[in-house]
Amino acid sequence: MSKIYVLHENNEWTIHLQKRLDELQLPYELWHLDEGIIDLSSEPPEGVFYNRISASSHTRDHRFAPEFTEAVLAWLALHNRKVINGMRALRLELSKVNQYTALNACGIATPKTLAAVGKKQIIEAAQTLNQSSFITKHNRAGKGQGVQLFHSIEALKDYVYGPNFDEPVDGITLVQQYIEAPEPYIIRHEFINGEFLYAVKVDTSEGFELCPADACAIDDKFCPMGEDSAPVAGVDHPKFEILSNYRPAFIELFESFMKANKIEVAGIESITDKDGKVYTYDVNTNTNYNSDAEEKAQKFAMLALAKYLEKEREKL
Template identity: 30%
Template sequence: MSLTQKPIGIYFEHPEWFKPLFAELDRRGLPYEKIDAAHHLFNPAEKESPYSLVVNRMSSSAYLRGHGQGIFHTAGYATHLERIGTRIINGSAATAIETNKARQLSLFESLGLKYPKSFVINHASRAVDAAKELRFPIVVKVNIGGSGAGIIRFDTPEGLQAAVDNNQIDLGIDQTALVQEYVTPRGGNIHRVETLDGKFLYAMKVFTTGESFNLCPAEICQIPEEQSAEFCLTEAPKKGIQVEAFTPPAEVIAAVERIVAAAKIDVGGIEYLIDDRTGDVLFYDINALSNFVADAVNVVGFDPYARFVDYLEAQLPAGSKAAVPAELATA
């Protein structure tokens, strides 16, 4: 046992997405430990965490990789860390919003922000009733999705009814879904605004055909015909998908910062589009998991992981040195 700084705990389940984060931590010589969120245990009786800080990078798409148990486990772990006084980046409040699209709509409503007209259902049979109040086309969007998973478009009431009758609608791992008007984005692009420490970091326009309902511009994923655990492409710019940096209007940035403040998100992205029919700004997704855009230096002009690690260093508690096993001080 030696006196050394407690490591930062990086709590994650995807094997590829956070390599740039680990590289930046290694570059600075910061001690950290990789925490496998898919095969995790914790002791609720412990009084002190072995980590100086825990960074929550759990993904809502984990169930596509056979790791759905981690989504629900994370809520309890985050609550535990907060109770014993361990700083967690994107804690229990952020987790609750990230993993529940119905809560996201409620948050938009509470802030007076517009979003696509929607209803929330907990049984596929109610999709038809909800759709009667909506303009077609519509989408059925699972409550816990992530990376655009579990979104199905219906162009007609008859098509929706047939899908219900044939038990073809899966509401996802919590059996809850949104029934939502499909909105054609003006200019053929959606927008993602990344934030850090409650403030605007950068924004991107992502140009989409509208045929893929995976609106995950931080990675620019493409949904194949069958959902796959590995459909996200971290080297998106090399795949010919048009991405461009831009600065949103001041009122949009202000709205985004209000959203992340209300959701208690330390680092995350907010997605919106411009309704081609009305010109309205419609917010539609809150992401507490930010996989910063591939080739960020060329796309947005700087390395967001460097700024993220700057933030993590600033969050380390004063006097965070303690006697911990040497193996915990290395990744």
């Protein structure tokens, strides 16, 4: 009998999907790909393989999980197995440069960004960007790694040549235009089977002086998967709110982007500047969901995901 195979490296981010698979009594197996062996002369089992490897795996001491996952995906491709979020999705997950170029190719605006390798080159990139305020971030990131806001080149030099410089795992630092939103929030757009499911508004009014554009990644407590969606102090709404009657025209561009890049499941984050221009700054292909916001809206993405995986398994 074929199964649903979940490729991952973080048990905490997988348990919510497990619960839905159990609830629907579906046959599944978890493959934790921090370590392992592949016999390339063997055949993979029959089933649907769902890739949930994260760009932040190295922060959990799973440094080579993405590389091992790529090897597994190559093995699965050789045997024509059905893969959800395959090789292209993995490469976009691991590189914001790949994300931005792919988004731009589909007509989706991203913040102006320069990629630099080397400390001297980071400074030169900021000088070339020529913005009064700008941010740095890691190319292969997650959890807000390397995100810093600067208001001068001198402040950047102090950071880059100081003891607190955060070296990117792939060596690439991004120097990026700072998008200042007139209201403190970003919106994360969730997609399953390449189709828009819902959007969640993420309040960034508490603790996000650093960079509103990375609001739900700077600290674990603001991750959309977090259980705490209580109102922020002084604010009469929760940090995570699923929007109703929301479908702006650019959703079609997002869906076209996902189709072009063979991504089936993702959360795409955007921010709007004071002139009303929307910038897309992150594509998360191992997206998670906030349970309190879903309960209030009565929309359940992990349930929809489990049903989608089963539908793909049934096609086999």
